[in-house]
Amino acid sequence: MADWRERISADPNICHGRVCIKGTRIMVSVILDNLAAGESVEAIMRGYHLEREDIEAALHTVGTTAPHAL
Numbered sequence: 001m002a003d004w005r006e007r008i009s010a011d012p013n014i015c016h017g018r019v020c021i022k023g024t025r026i027m028v029s030v031i032l033d034n035l036a037a038g039e040s041v042e043a044i045m046r047g048y049h050l051e052r053e054d055i056e057a058a059l060h061t062v063g064t065t066a067p068h069a070l
Contacts, residue, residue, distance in 0.1 A: 007057035019061055021054045031058040 009022040019028045026048050034044050041055050 004053075004057035004060040007054050008061055021050060021058065024048075024050075026050065028058040028061050031055060032062070035059075 007022050008019060008028065010017055010019045014020060015025055015027055020026055021028070021031075031044060031048075031050075031054075034047075035041075035055075039047075041052060044050065044055060045052060
């Protein structure tokens with residue numbers, strides 16, 4: 001992935017500033033919760049109309065974003 005940060009945004013006016021997939025209101029925490037619950041990447045992609053790179057970007061945020069922002 002060229003730069004995962006291009007797929008992530010945090011805007012105080014969207015989802016109370018929580019980290020989201022850019023251009024959506026899908027919070028990274030929702031993606032992480034789905035993965036933790038055993039959902040496959042493919043199922044998340046279908047269910048939320050995301051690309052694999054969006055899921056990968058969400059995973060990259062874990063080590064670089066404060067937990068309260070997720």
